[in-house]
Amino acid sequence: MILKNKDVLGLEELSAEEILGVLEIASRFRAVFDRPVRSVPIMRGRTVVNFFHEPSTRTRISFELAEKRLSADIVNFSTATSSFSKGETLRDTAENLAAMKIDMLIIRHSSPGAAHYLAKVLECSVINAGDGAHEHPTQGLLDIMTMQQRFGDLRGKKVTIIGDIAHSRVARSNIWGLNKLGAEVTLCGPPTMVPGGLARLGVNIEFDLKKAVAGADVLNVLRIQLERHSSKSFPSNREYHRMYGITEDVVRTLKPEAIVMHPGPMNRDVEISSEVADGPRQVILDQVANGVAVRMALIYLLSGGDPGALGVGQD
Amino acid sequence: MEWSWQRIPSEFLVTGVKLCRQGKLGKRKGFLHVRKGRIEGLGIGTPTVEGIPALDGDGLVCGPGFVDLHAHFREPGHEEKETVATGSRAAAAGGYTSVVTMPNTDPAIDNTGMIRYLIDRGKEAGLCRIHPTGAVSPGRDGQGMTEFGDMVNAGAVGFTDDGSPIASGGLMSNALKYADVLGVPIITHAEDRSIVGKGCMHSGYWSARLGMAGMARAGEDAAVFRDIELAKAAGAHLHVAHVSTKGAVEIIRRAKNEGLRVTAEATPHHFSLDHSRCRDYSPLFKVNPPLREPDDVNAVADGLADGTLDCIATDHAPHTVTEKEHQFDQAPFGVVGLETALGVGITYLVNTGVMDMGQLVQCMSETPARIFNLPGGRLEEGAEADFVLFDPACQWVVDADGFQSRSRNSAYLGETLTGRVSATFRGGRLTWRDGG
Ligand SMILES: [Zn+2]
Numbered sequence: 001m002i003l004k005n006k007d008v009l010g011l012e013e014l015s016a017e018e019i020l021g022v023l024e025i026a027s028r029f030r031a032v033f034d035r036p037v038r039s040v041p042i043m044r045g046r047t048v049v050n051f052f053h054e055p056s057t058r059t060r061i062s063f064e065l066a067e068k069r070l071s072a073d074i075v076n077f078s079t080a081t082s083s084f085s086k087g088e089t090l091r092d093t094a095e096n097l098a099a100m101k102i103d104m105l106i107i108r109h110s111s112p113g114a115a116h117y118l119a120k121v122l123e124c125s126v127i128n129a130g131d132g133a134h135e136h137p138t139q140g141l142l143d144i145m146t147m148q149q150r151f152g153d154l155r156g157k158k159v160t161i162i163g164d165i166a167h168s169r170v171a172r173s174n175i176w177g178l179n180k181l182g183a184e185v186t187l188c189g190p191p192t193m194v195p196g197g198l199a200r201l202g203v204n205i206e207f208d209l210k211k212a213v214a215g216a217d218v219l220n221v222l223r224i225q226l227e228r229h230s231s232k233s234f235p236s237n238r239e240y241h242r243m244y245g246i247t248e249d250v251v252r253t254l255k256p257e258a259i260v261m262h263p264g265p266m267n268r269d270v271e272i273s274s275e276v277a278d279g280p281r282q283v284i285l286d287q288v289a290n291g292v293a294v295r296m297a298l299i300y301l302l303s304g305g306d307p308g309a310l311g312v313g314q315d
Numbered sequence: 316m317e318w319s320w321q322r323i324p325s326e327f328l329v330t331g332v333k334l335c336r337q338g339k340l341g342k343r344k345g346f347l348h349v350r351k352g353r354i355e356g357l358g359i360g361t362p363t364v365e366g367i368p369a370l371d372g373d374g375l376v377c378g379p380g381f382v383d384l385h386a387h388f389r390e391p392g393h394e395e396k397e398t399v400a401t402g403s404r405a406a407a408a409g410g411y412t413s414v415v416t417m418p419n420t421d422p423a424i425d426n427t428g429m430i431r432y433l434i435d436r437g438k439e440a441g442l443c444r445i446h447p448t449g450a451v452s453p454g455r456d457g458q459g460m461t462e463f464g465d466m467v468n469a470g471a472v473g474f475t476d477d478g479s480p481i482a483s484g485g486l487m488s489n490a491l492k493y494a495d496v497l498g499v500p501i502i503t504h505a506e507d508r509s510i511v512g513k514g515c516m517h518s519g520y521w522s523a524r525l526g527m528a529g530m531a532r533a534g535e536d537a538a539v540f541r542d543i544e545l546a547k548a549a550g551a552h553l554h555v556a557h558v559s560t561k562g563a564v565e566i567i568r569r570a571k572n573e574g575l576r577v578t579a580e581a582t583p584h585h586f587s588l589d590h591s592r593c594r595d596y597s598p599l600f601k602v603n604p605p606l607r608e609p610d611d612v613n614a615v616a617d618g619l620a621d622g623t624l625d626c627i628a629t630d631h632a633p634h635t636v637t638e639k640e641h642q643f644d645q646a647p648f649g650v651v652g653l654e655t656a657l658g659v660g661i662t663y664l665v666n667t668g669v670m671d672m673g674q675l676v677q678c679m680s681e682t683p684a685r686i687f688n689l690p691g692g693r694l695e696e697g698a699e700a701d702f703v704l705f706d707p708a709c710q711w712v713v714d715a716d717g718f719q720s721r722s723r724n725s726a727y728l729g730e731t732l733t734g735r736v737s738a739t740f741r742g743g744r745l746t747w748r749d750g751g
Contacts, residue, residue, distance in 0.1 A: 089640045111642030112526045113596030132644065133526030172526055197523030 007119040010135035011176035025297035043072035046103040066295035125302040140173025142291040155182035163222030188212035192233040332372030336694040339673040352743040379680035380412025380701030385628035392421025397633040399436035405720035407747035409653040410703035410736040419478035425450040430469040475502035495551035505538035517605040536562035555579040559604035561614030580628035583659035598646030626683040633722030658732030700743035709735040
């Protein structure tokens with residue numbers, strides 16, 4: 001068994017061994033993408049519910065694609081299009097889902113801990129597709145997979161996460177996963193966006209971008225949620241770009257093999273300049289492709305898929 | 316003559332009890348003599364009077380009935396959470412004989428009629444003395460002042476917009492001055508919302524780790540500081556509700572050393588639980604002010620022990636099961652506390668050596684009654700026969716099914732507490748008997 005639990009709620013709950021196991025399966029799926037027939041019928045006749053309580057186009061499409069390639073039956077709920085709405089408690093939602101006898105639940109929710117709650121009360125497997133600012137484990141895994149593709153073993157590698165750490169589930173999942181794999185994580189952003197409390201998780205906090213990126217192997221640049229911050233956490237987009245934006249000037253100071261990542265969607269010329277976003281250091285489209293592979297791997301493993309059938313452990 | 320729980324006579328004795336009064340727990344057993352609702356006599360050993368029915372207290376502690384300066388009974392408006400009747404029953408079960416209610420009902424308690432209504436509902440329930448506070452501003456909107464004078468005449472014992480802070484320092488200053496002439500305090504829910512923002516738990520390691528919006532200590536400290544300065548300028552009595560930070564304890568300590576008329580309370584949850592309890596996202600640990608860090612918890616306990624914080628108040632805040640089933644960030648703030656306060660006090664303050672039993676009982680009865688000028692809360696000749704009998708060593712597991720409160724949102728569910736109320740008397744009448 002590569003995964004010990006029935007759910008994937010966060011990288012906090014996964015061991016290094018589990019993370020590496022999932023990524024190995026993901027890389028097998030990734031290899032299938034280049035073949036003419038890209039689907040594997042492992043999930044035929046099984047129902048996966050994508051329950052998105054918060055708008056998210058990218059993550060939902062990526063999950064759907066992963067499910068389709070595994071031949072699952074897919075049901076999509078989002079708050080805008082279903083009766084699962086505001087007045088209902090998550091317990092009501094859970095009871096409805098339980099009654100429907102589904103096989104797997106993918107949940108995106110604005111409240112931290114929502115996936116954990118559903119996992120506790122439901123018998124089916126639950127994959128957290130983002131719970132508030134807490135965790136986004138599939139994003140964390142796809143980020144790590146992308147780093148691995150460049151660097152192999154991540155022990156001792158320096159990863160700098162830049163941006164609105166306070167509100168970022170991507171940051172938290174990266175921190176848990178990278179720490180477990182022995183990478184050295186530095187958080188950087190305006191002091192209004194980097195909670196000091198995170199230092200206790202074993203990360204460096206550095207407010208000066210130049211210092212934060214010096215010697216880094218990976219820059220993971222977070223999306224600034226303009227609508228959330230425009231008036232409070234930083235003075236202006238212009239100043240943010242000047243102080244924390246990843247521009248050609250910043251990239252020039254990096255090691256030659258260093259890469260630039262972004263979970264998307266990008267605010268061009270705010271947290272990342274267009275030159276960098278389209279430049280040779282970025283691996284953003286690899287991240288997108290890896291996202292589908294990682295999600296396929298998790299769904300496959302949680303549904304009892306046999307790693308051996310994919311040739312894992314045989315060579 | 317034999318005692319009967321079913322028919323309490325107007326004159327009776329409680330014998331074989333350890334009297335706990337004026338900060339001291341008697342070492343030897345003594346007695347209490349009650350006559351026509353008042354304490355006729357009390358002392359060590361056995362009474363000399365004869366022919367009066369007596370209950371053998373069997374080593375129980377007998378203290379003044381507890382006095383809670385901070386409870387939310389939700390009536391009118393949210394009777395599904397609690398009413399004056401169910402809240403009174405919960406209070407009696409917790410050993411309380413007097414309760415100061417908060418005015419953040421729907422509509423708010425902001426006029427004489429509402430004050431009278433609550434007092435009447437309290438009398439109908441007949442279990443404890445209900446002392447309402449009035450809102451500082453009409454509708455608790457933070458704009459002007461309510462008719463303090465009229466409400467004090469009707470029985471209001473203080474004013475507060477509790478549940479919300481008073482954002483305007485000008486209004487707070489006026490309220491303090493105006494209330495002081497009427498002989499009542501302003502109770503501050505000290506929170507600077509421009510600092511605290513949309514936070515739902517203490518701002519620190521756990522909020523950062525869980526991805527929750529945090530409530531910084533500075534939001535409480537700054538508000539306590541402001542209100543103390545305003546009270547100092549006005550020469551008025553300020554009462555600080557539910558102190559939760561080490562900073563606020565220190566600010567209050569300094570004010571008291573300066574001789575200012577500042578009093579303060581702490582809740583059982585703030586001297587017993589820290590923010591790590593939120594780790595599993597249970598809204599049962601979502602309170603305002605939030606559960607803070609271990610050094611805050613210790614500072615609050617030490618503040619109670621050295622008198623910086625005068626008393627224990629429950630901030631009993633009932634919510635329905637459904638409301639507390641929402642996700643942590645969506646659920647309302649608050650926990651019930653009347654029925655667990657004594658057990659939490661003994662478990663976390665007495666048994667840990669922070670204070671002795673005499674001091675704990677004083678923090679829950681005599682002192683709160685004194686600082687708010689309330690009747691009851693005293694175990695002495697001629698006083699109202701408001702008293703509690705409790706077993707200081709009884710261990711019990713907190714179970715919401717046993718609650719008298721209409722709500723179940725306790726932060727101690729499943730926890731073993733030491734110390735349990737056996738019986739409560741208000742004005743010589745039995746208002747609660749455990750297992751009865
Ligand atoms: Zn309050």
